[in-house]
Amino acid sequence: MDQFRPRPANSTPLTPLTFLDRCATVYGDCPSIIYGHTTYTWKQTRQRCLQLASSISNLGIKKQQVVSVIAPNIPAMYELYFAIPFAGAIINSINTRLDARTVSVILTHSESKLIFIDYQSLPIVLDALSMFSPNTQKPMLVLITDDGCPTTSVGFGTTYESMVEKGDPGFNWIRPESEWDPITLNYTSGTTSSPKGVVHCHRGMFLIAVDSLIEWSVPKQPVYLWTLPMFHANGWSYTWGTAAVGAVNICLRKFDADVIYDSINKHGVTHMCGAPVVLNMLSNTPEVKRLKNPVKIMTAGAPPPAAVLARAESIGFIISHGYGLTETGGLVVTCAWKGEWDRLQGTERARLKARQGVRTVGFMDVDVVDPESGVSVTRDGLSIGEVVLRGGCVMLGYFKDPEGTAKSMRENGWFYTGDVAVMHPDEYIEIKDRSKDVIISGGENLSSVEVESILYTHPAVNEAAVVARADEFWGETPCAFVSLKAGMVGKVTEKEVVEYCRGKLPGYMVPKTVVFKEELPKTSTGKIQKFVLREMAKKMGPLRKSRM
Incomplete structure (x- = not known):
């Protein structure tokens, strides 16, 4: 058997970009994207992506250079996931909820050469570019217009549609030389001191x-x-x-419960994804009627409360729950449902479904271990350890951060997530906490350290610590515990602290609760005891009717 080895015929690099070629052949005349009054077929989508890739190349973008996008869920955003890597470049999609300061950090760190900007995000991006140092080269800009775009913006340089129109319809997209070539660069948070840019390859994204x-x-x-x-x-x-299965992509610039229900009824929606905040929104809609046909929802980002699951499923949603990270490119653990659980009462079913679950069929291994020894914890649902993963879709590493890469991707062959969990006797895991003090608000990961750094710049603040507080709408929101400097007690209000942070942080990172304490609890070595503060926040109960 020694004569058998990889050959060109069986070693073609795996890439998800090939999905679109096949889809245009099989489902060419079927709708690919519906957005308002606009509908494209899969043939049209592939052609638009090729022409756009041609124009990107004509701008001088080289292989493996970074091209950024900041846009909501509109057709252009979907097309760019093919068009940018079609040109051999790496797509960097930026969170539209970030502030200009954080966007500036990401654009600088990623060395982005070109930015596609939705017209609504243009002020943020221009503000971000104004923060560049004089010696830093600014990326080229392409404006994505829309029906609601002000006429003053249309005259802004190059537009997205003009690039599509001018592109070569016979462009041959640039295939990766290796399936390990990078395809995406995603940032895990809005941290300004050390942004974590996650690099994924074509192979990993094909597998996930x-x-x-x-x-x-x-x-x-x-x-x-x-x-x-x-x-x-x-x-x-x-x-x-969605291209692999010839789906109809219903795109929405923005949505609320009414828009979602209207879209479900109008288009016959069968599948959707979202954080638990979306489930809560849908299940709390007044006088909502049961769905005519079931709709499957995949939720992740935070454990969905059992009561929310029960309400949503009573409307007709079929909910699946999973777990993943930016570093895995998608969900690698899901609460795989067992038939015998159908016989249980609703509250027990919801409790089981709220667990993160077991590894997906295409992922190799998941464990909960002692972070120091690497030994698996006891499968008793009580022993706490760190979630570790290994599989083909785990990131290549953190961009420009070899130390961070080595710390999380260890020599023992595991990726250490920083998430704290237990393993139940049936080998389903359940997340219990975040060792890195990450708060998940509306599906967004935010660092408590980042919020604390802003609080410490307030002239009246002596000490600050931020933990998660349960929120009926967002799942979790930042809760700040603050001690004030001498002479400032009674002179600063919660509202003033919140407004101070609002001027320096993205909306979802602004504390929704501020608690003033004479002194924050500390260890004998002077470290703030966050576990004590978490218990205080827990006793406050969930924040009601919170909005960003």
Whole structure:
């Protein structure tokens, strides 16, 4: 058997970009994207992506250079997930909820050469570019216009549609030389001191896209509603996956419960993804009627409360729950449902479904271990350890951060997530905490350290610590515990602190609760005891009717 080895015929690099070629052949005349009054077929989508890739190349963008996008879930955003890598470049999709300061950090760190900007985000991006140092080269700009775009913006340089129109219809897209070539660069948070840019390869994104379709049992030609931001880990890989099955992509610039229900009824939506905040929104809509046909929802980002699950399923939503990170490109753990659980009472079913679950069929291994020894914890649902992963879709590493890469991707062959969990006797895991003090608000990961750094710049603040507080709408929101400098007690209000942070942070990172303490609890070595503060926040109960 020694004579057998890889050959060119069986070693073609895996890439999710090939999904679009096949889709245009099989489902060419079927709708690919519906957005308001606009509808494209899969043939049209592939042609638009090729012409756009041609224009990107004509701008001088070289292989493996970074091209950024900041846009909501509109057709251009979907097309760019193919068009940018078609040109051999690396797509960097930026969270539209970030402030100018954070966007500036990302653009600088990524060395982005070109930015596609939705007209609504143009002021933020221009502000971000104004923060560049004089010696830093600014990227080229392309404006994405829309029906609601002000006429004053249309005259802004190059536009997205003009690039599509001018592109070569016979362009041959640039295939990766190796399946390990980078395809995406995603940032895990808005941290300004050390941004974490996650680099994924073509192979990893092919594997996670196929795995996600299999695990969720996505059929051919589903109707997929884009309620999950595409900038969230590349839409959990469904930006490419929907092309593999010839789906109809229903795009929404923005949405609320009424828009979602209208889209479901109008288009016959079968599938959608979103954080638990979306489930809460849908289940709390007054006088909502039961769905005519079931709609499957994949949720992740934070454990969905059992009561929310029960309410949503009573409306007709079929909910699946999973777990993943930006570093895995999508969900690699899901609460795989067992038939015998159907016989349980609703509250017990919801409790089981709220667990993160087991590895997906295409992922190799998941464990909960002691972070120091690497030994698996006891499978008793009580022993706490760190979640570790290994599989083909784990990132290549952190961009420009070899130390961070080595710390998380250890020599023992595991990726250490920093998430704290237990393993139940049935080998289903359940997340219990975040060792890095990450707060998940509306599906967005935010660092408590980042919020604390802003609080410490307030002239009246002596000490500050931020933990998560339960929120009925967002799942979690930042809760700040603050001690004031001498002479400032009674002179600063909660509202003033919140407004101070609002001027320096993205909306979702602004504390929704501020608690003034004479002194924050500390260890004997002077470290603030966050576990004590978490208990205080827990006793406050969930924040009601919070809005960003």
